[in-house]
Amino acid sequence: MTTGQRIRFWISDHIVMLVALFVLLYLFLPVAYTFAFSFNNYKKSNISWNPEGSPTLDHWQNPCGPAGICDALTTSITVGGIATLVATFLGTLLAFALVRYRFKGRGVGNILVFIPMATPEIVLGASLLTLFVQGFSQFGLKLGFWTIVLAHIMFCLSFVVVTVKARLQSLDPRLEEAAADLYADSFSSFWKVTFPLVLPGIVSAALLSFSLSFDDFIITNFVSGDTSTFPKYVYVSYLRGIPAQANVIGFSMFVIAVALVVLGQVIGSRRRSPVK
Amino acid sequence: MSALAHLGSTGGGAQAPGGAAPEPTKKGGFTAYLLLLPGVLWLLVFFVAPMVQLAAVSLQSQFPGYPGYYYRDVNFGSYLTAITEYLPHFGRSLLFAGAATLFAFVLAYPLAYAMAFKAGKWRGVMMICVIAPFFTSFILRTVAWRQILADEGPIASTLRFLHLLPGGHITETWVAVVAGLTYNFLPFMVLPIYASLERADPKIIEAGGDLYANGLTTFRRVTLPMSMPGVLAGTLLTFIPAAGDYVNAELLGSDTSTKMVGNVIESQFFKVLGGFPVAAALSFTLMAVILALVFLYVRRYGTEELL
Amino acid sequence: MGIFSKSTGGFREAKGDLILENVTKSFATFTAVDDLSLTVPRGSFFALLGPSGCGKTTTLRMVAGLEQPTAGRVKIGSTDLTGSRPYERPVNTVFQSYALFPHLTVRDNVAFGPKRRGVADAVAEANKTLELVQLSHLADRKPTQLSGGQQQRVAVARALVNHPEVLLLDEPLGALDLKLRREMQVELKRIQMEVGLTFVHVTHDQEEAMTMADTVAVMNLGKIEQMGAPEVLYDLPRTKFVANFLGQSNLLHGTVQGTDGDSVVIGSGDHKVKVRQARMATGEGGEAIFGVRPEKTRIHDTDPGPQLSGASIGPGTLLDVSFSGVATQYLVEIPGVGRWAVYEQNLDLDRIDNKPGDQVWISWNPGHAFGVRS
Numbered sequence: 025m026t027t028g029q030r031i032r033f034w035i036s037d038h039i040v041m042l043v044a045l046f047v048l049l050y051l052f053l054p055v056a057y058t059f060a061f062s063f064n065n066y067k068k069s070n071i072s073w074n075p076e077g078s079p080t081l082d083h084w085q086n087p088c089g090p091a092g093i094c095d096a097l098t099t100s101i102t103v104g105g106i107a108t109l110v111a112t113f114l115g116t117l118l119a120f121a122l123v124r125y126r127f128k129g130r131g132v133g134n135i136l137v138f139i140p141m142a143t144p145e146i147v148l149g150a151s152l153l154t155l156f157v158q159g160f161s162q163f164g165l166k167l168g169f170w171t172i173v174l175a176h177i178m179f180c181l182s183f184v185v186v187t188v189k190a191r192l193q194s195l196d197p198r199l200e201e202a203a204a205d206l207y208a209d210s211f212s213s214f215w216k217v218t219f220p221l222v223l224p225g226i227v228s229a230a231l232l233s234f235s236l237s238f239d240d241f242i243i244t245n246f247v248s249g250d251t252s253t254f255p256k257y258v259y260v261s262y263l264r265g266i267p268a269q270a271n272v273i274g275f276s277m278f279v280i281a282v283a284l285v286v287l288g289q290v291i292g293s294r295r296r297s298p299v300k
Numbered sequence: 301m302s303a304l305a306h307l308g309s310t311g312g313g314a315q316a317p318g319g320a321a322p323e324p325t326k327k328g329g330f331t332a333y334l335l336l337l338p339g340v341l342w343l344l345v346f347f348v349a350p351m352v353q354l355a356a357v358s359l360q361s362q363f364p365g366y367p368g369y370y371y372r373d374v375n376f377g378s379y380l381t382a383i384t385e386y387l388p389h390f391g392r393s394l395l396f397a398g399a400a401t402l403f404a405f406v407l408a409y410p411l412a413y414a415m416a417f418k419a420g421k422w423r424g425v426m427m428i429c430v431i432a433p434f435f436t437s438f439i440l441r442t443v444a445w446r447q448i449l450a451d452e453g454p455i456a457s458t459l460r461f462l463h464l465l466p467g468g469h470i471t472e473t474w475v476a477v478v479a480g481l482t483y484n485f486l487p488f489m490v491l492p493i494y495a496s497l498e499r500a501d502p503k504i505i506e507a508g509g510d511l512y513a514n515g516l517t518t519f520r521r522v523t524l525p526m527s528m529p530g531v532l533a534g535t536l537l538t539f540i541p542a543a544g545d546y547v548n549a550e551l552l553g554s555d556t557s558t559k560m561v562g563n564v565i566e567s568q569f570f571k572v573l574g575g576f577p578v579a580a581a582l583s584f585t586l587m588a589v590i591l592a593l594v595f596l597y598v599r600r601y602g603t604e605e606l607l
Numbered sequence: 608m609g610i611f612s613k614s615t616g617g618f619r620e621a622k623g624d625l626i627l628e629n630v631t632k633s634f635a636t637f638t639a640v641d642d643l644s645l646t647v648p649r650g651s652f653f654a655l656l657g658p659s660g661c662g663k664t665t666t667l668r669m670v671a672g673l674e675q676p677t678a679g680r681v682k683i684g685s686t687d688l689t690g691s692r693p694y695e696r697p698v699n700t701v702f703q704s705y706a707l708f709p710h711l712t713v714r715d716n717v718a719f720g721p722k723r724r725g726v727a728d729a730v731a732e733a734n735k736t737l738e739l740v741q742l743s744h745l746a747d748r749k750p751t752q753l754s755g756g757q758q759q760r761v762a763v764a765r766a767l768v769n770h771p772e773v774l775l776l777d778e779p780l781g782a783l784d785l786k787l788r789r790e791m792q793v794e795l796k797r798i799q800m801e802v803g804l805t806f807v808h809v810t811h812d813q814e815e816a817m818t819m820a821d822t823v824a825v826m827n828l829g830k831i832e833q834m835g836a837p838e839v840l841y842d843l844p845r846t847k848f849v850a851n852f853l854g855q856s857n858l859l860h861g862t863v864q865g866t867d868g869d870s871v872v873i874g875s876g877d878h879k880v881k882v883r884q885a886r887m888a889t890g891e892g893g894e895a896i897f898g899v900r901p902e903k904t905r906i907h908d909t910d911p912g913p914q915l916s917g918a919s920i921g922p923g924t925l926l927d928v929s930f931s932g933v934a935t936q937y938l939v940e941i942p943g944v945g946r947w948a949v950y951e952q953n954l955d956l957d958r959i960d961n962k963p964g965d966q967v968w969i970s971w972n973p974g975h976a977f978g979v980r981s
């Protein structure tokens with residue numbers, strides 16, 4: 025191997041990783057900014073760094089200080105939780121039907137699930153708003169918490185179906201045959217083999233649902249009326265100046281999410297490794 | 301949290317070992333319909349019905365002289381307004397979203413490739429790094445970008461100092477909007493590509509390396525085609541939300557020259573009295589354009605397995 | 608998936624031979640198994656041998672209940688199993704790709720069957736069976752943490768633990784390398800002798816089938832071509848397919864030209880060869896194929912003469928000689944007949960002076976020749 029080749033190999037071996045790290049840095053830059061400015065002892069608005077008195081822990085000690093911020097956070101978490109539960113349940117049933125059965129209308133079903141994902145959020149939001157305002161208001165449904173939940177379930181549903189479907193399709197059909205061969209009737213074959221094997225897909229789908237719901241702004245903005253979620257709170261307070269407590273909460277959610285995922289992976293890998 | 305990674309299969313990825321995803325063998329109308337019922341009902345009530353309602357609104361006419369009051373009609377006037385008055389906005393939406401998709405692809409591919417083939421035990425950590433920023437909130441991060449790119453911020457000042465910034469600003473220009481879109485939808489590009497690369501057998505790529513001495517040829521002939529389902533899913537998941545976005549243009553763009561269709565729809569809905577029909581017409585036009593593009597794109601590059 | 612349907616039928620205790628009666632399986636446009644009948648004696652090691660796609664797996668799946676025959680019956684002893692569900696049959700399968708449950712430990716994989724059947728001490732049963740396949744030390748691992756050979760043994764244990772009346776093995780050794788394959792063949796045979804169950808073993812490795820099985824059935828295009836003890840099958844193939852599939856044969860396509868004592872004369876052009884009446888698979892007259900195994904033949908520099916008439920052929924042109932120490936292999940082109948092979952043990956060393964291009968004759972002991980249908 026010539027030196028030239030060696031250099032080329034080194035570059036081709038490492039350049040990808042270097043670029044990847046650079047991209048990750050890019051992804052993290054605004055998060056780091058958010059973190060840094062949660063310590064800013066700002067005067068009017070949290071835009072420029074005030075060297076006087078910074079860094080300060082004031083905002084961290086009083087995260088619920090600004091009116092409504094923690095209510096908005098609670099709403100976001102509750103909406104995310106409910107939407108995730110319902111969407112995961114309904115989506116899993118849909119995925120099973122679409123992957124496992126041949127029936128009339130399967131193609132239409134697949135399209136019905138796919139189209140919401142190919143529809144821009146703003147169109148979803150606008151259409152839901154017209155429905156809620158012009159259709160559902162007759163039944164006494166006001167824009168607010170429940171309309172947000174209904175809307176979030178709808179747009180999370182397709183993502184759940186896609187995620188669970190992928191997992192189901194990659195499942196070896198012979199495993200279920202093996203179960204049947206080993207005296208499992210269809211009931212125990214489902215609960216002892218199919219379900220545990222699809223479960224990681226369902227958990228992924230649930231996590232995805234929650235992240236999408238928690239971070240959604242566009243649809244929420246259309247259907248929320250006077251109710252505020254955390255992203256909406258930040259957007260609305262943008263003109264007045266976003267309080268540093270939003271940075272505190274945003275960064276904490278990031279840390280909590282990372283911690284939970286790491287914890288999940290550690291537990292997962294411990295369960296997978298041999299007991300000994 | 302490999303959740304999003306499964307999205308790679310939107311492009312027909314995940315398959316049972318031993319070839320194509322098996323066609324379902326079970327005939328079972330009754331059970332299948334029972335399983336479908338709640339989900340399909342939900343989509344009918346909260347997706348199809350609103351769309352129908354929105355279509356009806358887009359065809360309404362206004363009572364002359366009473367702004368904000370409409371009657372049921374089949375009037376395509378709003379579509380005419382939507383297309384003639386807001387053509388530049390459509391152009392920008394597609395252009396910005398296209399550019400953002402391209403940039404996201406360029407950034408995402410090396411990251412996804414590194415995660416799939418180079419990261420080893422760091423794979424999980426990298427995956428978390430890609431997804432975790434979601435939880436800081438999309439709005440908060442976009443606002444952070446506004447400050448980072450601001451005139452007095454480090455990047456703009458440096459570029460100005462080097463005389464590399466002709467206009468003097470980054471924010472308030474289309475550059476900032478495209479950068480914001482690229483940033484915000486990057487994870488939707490990374491994860492499907494990663495998922496399809498991860499399923500690919502590294503041995504095939506090695507074999508490609510044997511056949512083609514040139515690394516670039518190997519990539520073009522072997523690696524890229526294998527990750528095509530992921531690339532397809534990734535571009536759709538980036539392009540579609542980017543084309544409909546208005547937050548980036550609102551927070552990073554200027555008042556006039558960078559507004560996208562989303563901004564118009566939003567303001568017609570919330571800020572213009574009597575704007576509902578035009579907003580609805582804009583929404584439908586946008587959706588039609590996107591669906592047409594998606595259709596052409598999938599037909600050109602994709603598989604039918606997408607559905 | 609029928610989450611809501613509990614089992615309706617019951618488990619069928621059945622003892623006796625495995626019997627397939629006129630079993631046919633058709634897929635949409637294709638008949639994979641065609642009017643197949645066979646009986647596998649209880650406690651025997653039965654090998655189903657055939658080329659890829661001939662319907663071996665389909666046959667096994669019908670016995671297991673994973674597939675229902677289009678026509679015909681599957682029985683064990685006098686109990687008709689046709690139409691019953693897989694979990695109702697006293698039959699277990701070792702799958703072609705093992706199909707171990709990835710989310711369960713080795714022990715739980717093995718205990719799966721006994722637990723479903725409500726066996727009181729399922730785990731103890733599992734441990735006992737793991738001992739039989741010598742895997743006790745790996746019981747707490749997950750299947751992905753095992754080597755191919757170990758996974759294969761788990762698959763065997765998982766089926767054996769249920770003490771099925773019939774154990775089906777679908778190319779259980781197909782994924783293993785040659786050395787491990789040979790070891791596992793011995794191992795499987797040992798286990799079968801120890802537990803005394805009926806084993807139906809599918810393979811397309813003829814050597815594997817012949818060394819392991821009491822009875823070999825050669826299958827082709829959805830039908831059984833011939834069935835019997837391995838040595839009988841080898842010595843006296845009854846069809847051209849079997850003659851070529853099981854080992855190698857030198858063939859001569861000709862017509863029956865009459866009888867000579869207890870032999871039938873088959874002729875083609877100038878060549879006339881004889882086959883004992885009892886070793887002919889066709890009746891009088893018509894087309895027939897004469898065959899003899901290469902290792903039953905000898906090579907000559909000169910015409911062996913009339914005393915070997917009907918048990919020799921020639922002259923032919925020697926195409927290739929390959930010397931492999933204990934034996935020499937000759938390839939001879941016989942005009943109007945085709946290429947014949949001769950394997951000769953190197954008993955007398957002065958014979959290796961034959962060169963490609965030489966004129967040679969081939970002879971054999973008339974008792975080793977056979978005749979098959981064309």
Ligand SMILES: Nc1ncnc2c1ncn2[C@@H]1O[C@H](COP(=O)(O)OP(=O)(O)OP(=O)(O)O)[C@@H](O)[C@H]1O
Nearest residue numbers: 634635637639658659660661662663664665666811
């Ligand atoms: N579900 C099916 N639908 C249609 N044709 C099938 C199906 N299953 C099997 N076949 C066909 O039936 C024939 C027999 O298949 P089978 O799996 O029994 O072969 P095999 O003898 O086990 O082959 P191998 O040695 O390669 O495993 C094949 O030609 C196959 O293509």
Ligand SMILES: [Mg+2]
Nearest residue numbers: 663664703777
């Ligand atoms: Mg087979």
